[in-house]
Amino acid sequence: MVSFDDLLCLAFLGMHPDRRRQLMACYGGATGVLRAVRKGKVNLPERARQAAFVGPDDRRAELAALDMEVLVRADQGFPRHLAELPDAPDLLFVRGSMASDRGVAVVGSRRATTYGLGLARAYGAALSSAGWPVISGLARGVDGAAHRGVLDVGGRGTAVMGCGLDIWYPPEHRGLGEGLLESGGGLVSEYPPGAPPLGWRFPPRNRVISGLAGAVVVVEATKQGGALITARRALEQGCEVLAVPGDIDRATSEGCNLLIRDGAIPVLGPEDLVEAVSLILGPPAVRDEPPTDELLTALGPVGRSVDWLATALVLPVSDVLARVSRLEAEGRVVRSGGMVMRLAGELHER
Numbered sequence: 001m002v003s004f005d006d007l008l009c010l011a012f013l014g015m016h017p018d019r020r021r022q023l024m025a026c027y028g029g030a031t032g033v034l035r036a037v038r039k040g041k042v043n044l045p046e047r048a049r050q051a052a053f054v055g056p057d058d059r060r061a062e063l064a065a066l067d068m069e070v071l072v073r074a075d076q077g078f079p080r081h082l083a084e085l086p087d088a089p090d091l092l093f094v095r096g097s098m099a100s101d102r103g104v105a106v107v108g109s110r111r112a113t114t115y116g117l118g119l120a121r122a123y124g125a126a127l128s129s130a131g132w133p134v135i136s137g138l139a140r141g142v143d144g145a146a147h148r149g150v151l152d153v154g155g156r157g158t159a160v161m162g163c164g165l166d167i168w169y170p171p172e173h174r175g176l177g178e179g180l181l182e183s184g185g186g187l188v189s190e191y192p193p194g195a196p197p198l199g200w201r202f203p204p205r206n207r208v209i210s211g212l213a214g215a216v217v218v219v220e221a222t223k224q225g226g227a228l229i230t231a232r233r234a235l236e237q238g239c240e241v242l243a244v245p246g247d248i249d250r251a252t253s254e255g256c257n258l259l260i261r262d263g264a265i266p267v268l269g270p271e272d273l274v275e276a277v278s279l280i281l282g283p284p285a286v287r288d289e290p291p292t293d294e295l296l297t298a299l300g301p302v303g304r305s306v307d308w309l310a311t312a313l314v315l316p317v318s319d320v321l322a323r324v325s326r327l328e329a330e331g332r333v334v335r336s337g338g339m340v341m342r343l344a345g346e347l348h349e350r
Contacts, residue, residue, distance in 0.1 A: 005056035006030035007090050012059060012192040013037070013048045017089065017204045027165060030090075046051045048117035062311035066166050066193055066294050069094050077249045080250025082211035086103030088209065089190035095165050098158055102214035103133030105234075105275055107227040109252045114221035116252060117145040119244060119269075121216060122318040124149025124157070126270035133158060133276065135212050137205065140189075140226070142219045150232075153319055158212060161189040162205045179254045197346055203229055210234035214281045217273060218243040218264070222254030226253045231264070240280045249263065270318040271306075274325035283329035295323050296342060303341030 010020065011029040023033045023042065036042050037052040038089040062072065070079045071092045081102055082088050104127050106120055123148035127134050134150045138159035150157040157180050162168070165187050168174035178185060190208065191201060206229045211214055216234040218241065221227035231241045243264040246253025260266050267273045298304060298312050306324065310317045324340050327333040333342055 003029075003031055006034055007057055007072060008059050008070060009052065011052065011091055011093075011190070012051050012054065013044065014051070014080035014192055015044075015048065015196045016200060017087070017190065020090075021087070050137040053299075062193060063093075066194065067095060068165055079212055081214075081237075082208065085211050086201065087205065087207060088211065091190070092208075093165055093189050093192065094186055097184065097196075098186045098188060098212070099133035099156060101133060102281070103135045103158065103210050103212060104281075105135040105213035105216040105230065106142065107136060107209065107216065107218055107221075107224055109222060109227060109232045109255075110139055110143075110251065112141040112145070112220045113250075113252055113336050116142060116244075119147035120219045121149040122150070122270045122316075123219065123273055125153045125155075125190045125316065126274055126318045126322040127277065128155025128157065129319045130274050130277075130326050131155045132281070133185075135160065135209055136171075137162070137202075137209060138177055139226075140170055140173075144173055144176060146219075147176050147180060149318075150185070151176070151183060152316070154183060155185075155187040156183060157260035159185075159187050160205050160209045160212070161187055162191070162202040163189065164191050164193040164195040166193045167195070168199065169197040176328055202226060206230040207233045207237075210237055210239055213239060215240045215242060215277050217267065218256050218259060220244065220246065220252040222251050223258065225255055228259070231255075231259055240265065242273065242276055244268075271321040271325060274322050275328075278325060278329045283326065295320070295327070296332070299340060299342050303339040305338055306340060 007030045010033055027036050034052050037049055073083050073088055073090050081213045106123050120142040124134050134157045136146045147157055159180055163169050210230050210233045216231055216239055218227050218231050234241050241264040242317045243256040243259040245254055245266050246261055265276055267276055298309055306320050310320045333340055
């Protein structure tokens with residue numbers, strides 16, 4: 001039987017996930033590893049060894065003071081698809097809340113172009129407006145832009161961190177992370193409070209990003225960037241990968257172009273993305289807000305263009321496109337010749 005207390009105490013040693021799994025296999029689980037560490041049988045930094053002597057009650061008190069909770073892989077509340085992965089984390093530290101449904105991950109280069117940043121922000125807004133949880137890593141570049149798009153439309157997002165949740169990294173994204181919490185989203189990490197953002201912690205966190213997602217969208221990526229690691233993990237997990245094509249001689253487009261060459265779904269804008277994700281995940285959940293009726297009313301009996309709707313409703317075009325795609329997936333509107341029109345059955349009902 002797995003001991004939650006021992007899993008919690010072991011997590012606070014802050015080891016690389018692969019090494020922790022290897023040690024658990026060698027010593028018969030978390031209890032055996034902790035016993036071996038305390039006896040000096042495992043080579044660890046002194047700080048990590050000392051952490052093994054702190055009891056579970058003290059760890060719970062520490063988490064309570066930081067307003068964090070812990071989800072264990074065996075718990076019902078642990079994300080199901082992530083739990084099914086062979087290398088899933090044994091537990092997750094959480095601030096705020098995670099959506100129960102699989103979401104859409106938006107990832108890409110930390111050194112994204114202005115074009116890529118704008119597109120990532122529009123994607124975050126469109127996906128969130130359509131009703132899907134948006135997942136990313138709170139990093140500079142594409143990640144941060146996608147999170148900003150979520151906040152632009154008051155959506156819910158999840159940031160998967162490569163450090164402890166009491167550390168803001170990068171520091172300038174603290175406001176962004178706090179915004180996600182305030183809007184009903186959450187922060188997630190398999191690393192304990194106090195774990196610094198060391199370089200080796202970030203590649204493993206990419207499997208958590210893709211494991212929480214039903215689709216992964218790569219906006220801009222170099223050939224060897226972390227976004228491609230996330231995409232590869234997504235493919236291994238049976239998760240669909242979408243990518244934005246770009247100039248063949250631009251480094252930040254090389255990774256996306258290679259993904260498309262190898263079978264990723266190309267996406268050309270927010271509207272195209274929402275349509276593609278609808279085919280992968282099914283119609284998105286309807287958010288608790290009135291704009292669907294407002295948009296249908298604005299269409300009238302003859303239909304309107306997306307630009308006209310954006311002006312009339314004082315909404316971003318990406319928001320209108322997302323709502324139109326949702327209504328189309330629900331069989332309530334159709335697009336033809338640049339116009340959005342209500343279907344005959346919908347007109348009758350109104």
